Amino acid sequence: MFYRESGQLKSSYVADQAMFPIAQDRWFVFGVLALAFLVAPFFINEYWANAILLPFLVYALAALGLNILTGYCGQVSLGTGAFMAVGAYASFKLVGFFPEVNFLIVLALSGVVTAAVGMIFGLPSLRIKGFYLAVATLAAQFFLIWVFNKVGWFYDYNLTGMITVRPIDFFGVRITGPEATPAAKYLFTLTVVCILALSAKNIVRGRIGREWMAIRDMDIAAELIGIRPLRAKLSAFAVSSFYIGVAGALYFSIYLGAVEPVEAFDINQSFYVLFIIIIGGLGSVLGVFLGSAFIVLIPILLKNIMVGGMGFDSGMAGHVEILLMGMLIIFFLIVEPHGLARLWQIAKEKLRLWPFPH
Amino acid sequence: MTNEQTNETLLEVDAISLSFGGVHALVDVSFDIRKGEVRSIIGPNGAGKSSMLNVINGFYHPQEGTITYQGQARKRMRPHDAAAGGIARTFQNIALFKGMSTLDNIMTGRNTHMSKSLFWQALRIGPAQREEIEHREFVEHVIDFLEIQSIRKTPVGRLPYGLQKRVELGRALAAEPSLLLLDEPMAGMNLEEKEDMSRFILETNDEFGTTIALIEHDMGVVMDISDRVVVLDYGRKIAEGTPEEVRTNQSVIDAYLGVSHD
């Protein structure tokens, strides 16, 4: 009844092309942002930050990166874990070299480094398509992790082979390590993710986004109408890897604080992020947030219900989680390849007509 | 048909031969397209018509022969260079971007005219938005011209066949081409849709002076809207001329009736 667009006529192309052309949508988004920025920081605690909000934000950002590549440009990658590792190690080395530099700049540079690596592994995409490319990205996955594990320079020749984040202050506020408050970590991550999500939304609805989608939907036709496949694909790899790299840097520096490459960035990470975009919705910015929330919350719910409620051991809950993820993936691919984002849209369309059935 | 027709040559195809692993798709084909005309390429199935279009816009590279476009001879050219040079086309089997709306599909046609970098795109406010709006206005003209205002925001995958063909024409027109290649624009259409499409093609030619190269099976349509016709059979040119000349040409009649070659 209250969700209506009638009467909201667009008198300019600017208004028609706005991100949320319907006023109620705009207010809803402002409301969520206000909640996230102004209310949540006062109630956040260690558990909420580490178990839910930080992984939610970091995985949403990584998924955003993968969605640019897979959902918008149609190139499948199974190397997300490794590209997150590139971002993480880049931020670690950069902070080591330039401890004074603002962490936002470090993050951006980590993204740029990852973008460069991503473009190298994206080069085969010019000659190969579909799952051939997936295999090529597996090369990145296994090779890069091996490099971070074997080459001492990357972990400062530390005997454990792990990297541990250095204490970093952002305008005088500690944002890394055990001394940082959950609120500080959360707000910093939230800000970065929001800025990058907004930029991604802008890119995908402009010229470059259309080029990516054209390549995705029909690459030959795209080339024949003047889109350079080389440029479009490599730009998708670059932007995608930039996002994944920043996500990796946040994952290491703020969320975990210390990582060991083989476990933290293994191929399961790649699958995990891929599942977020399938469940959330291929080719949707909103979808990565829904998908990330879903995939972060499901294991917690399962654990609470199965271990806490029914007394199974946690290994059992882990097996059920794997089984359930697989089933959900198949379910979404069959029923709704556009994922939760599309279901959300359908719900809105229903709401628009409510209470009249037609 | 048109008034602005001149005798200036826009594109010249000279002695083109194309083969795929021993199969000859085109053999020694030559013809020209004059600025402002509607030039039809006809012939039985497998005559090499689509291959000819693919050669013209750089998708196939002929083994022999040259193509001179706007006075510049070339041997090899990538499709996107052809597009940047003002050659746009539609496809025999619709090649729209199925996941995108009508508006976005037609906007992709403007891509060769847009240039703002990734940075400005990400920022959106400022140059990128101005550019977007400027081209949106042009696209809206195309949408008005093709009378598809009501499906502006519909994903093209959901549109009926005839409308998809129209959107595809829109995408090609959005590029403001000097040469428009149409590969069977009326295939699979009913009479009414064919009439609409013929009207759009003629109006495009009339109003914008766009040169058109057309492949079509419907002889009635071809004879009605073409200025000149070239006939291919088994990859060779067997006739060319005005519709009237071609209609009465004996080898053309033979080719269509399936008289054996000797």
Next chain:
Amino acid sequence: MAFDIFLLEVILSGLMTGVMYALVALGFVLIFKASGIFNFAQGVMALFAALALYDFLAEDGWFFAVFGFTLPVWLAIPATIVVMIVLAWVIERTVLRFLVKQNEIILFMATIGLAFVLEGLGDLLFGSDVKPLDIGIPQGASDWLLDSFNLYIEQLEIFAAGTAAVLVAILAIFFQRTRIGRALRAVADDHQAALSVGVSLDKIWVIVWSVSGIVALVAGIMWGSKSGVQFSLSLIALKALPVLILGGFTSVPGAIVGGLIIGVGEKLAEVYIGPIVGGAIENWFAYMLALVFLLFRPQGLFGERIIERV
């Protein structure tokens, strides 16, 4: 002289590993040829088959718990084959038939989902601990080779190579000489044509998934006998992917040759390049080899060249 023996041993051991890869790759090729589906779950299918086989044989399995006795090997293997056929049928019924018209990427991602389902199911049903699989394949070095040529080769590996050869021969006969086999080849060439000779597509999919389920079982037995039935088996099976890139996705001989090249290549690389760069390059060598190969010959050694059309 001693050096030559060592080199020979490395190559032979690589060949044997390659046979294992080839077995998994073979399952991929069968499914890809008949349905165009790139079955990411092939490796997990091998794991699943080995788990099921173990269950029939061991006293800590479900079968023993329900019926109070275990099956002898000669009954357990047919029983596992039945399990794999049922599995193929279930997969066709619940997944494939709903995705027939989807593009290959969606299908590919669905098989990743399938891999997770099978893994979770396997863990839930059979537990995730490492299980020794002993079906009476001789273990240890071949004494005869050791005595006569001073060569150290595992008997198991010789057995695996022999089995693979027999399996390929059986498959060749199946495809060339039986009505169903010919129908399968027809499908690979043209779906419409296959329908017109009266073979239904869903039936064909069940058959081809069953056949590759059986191939997976053979692979699972070999890997399981060698290093126990455990989850890492499905990761090792991922190596079949670079094998396919080398061999071409549609070629049975390609799968074999590709498997051998990868097997030998990575063993040689590990032994001769590994020590220089810090070892453990077996993990990625195959992928990098495939990647470089892709740049020069995307259709693989034996695949058909792709001509693009508009």
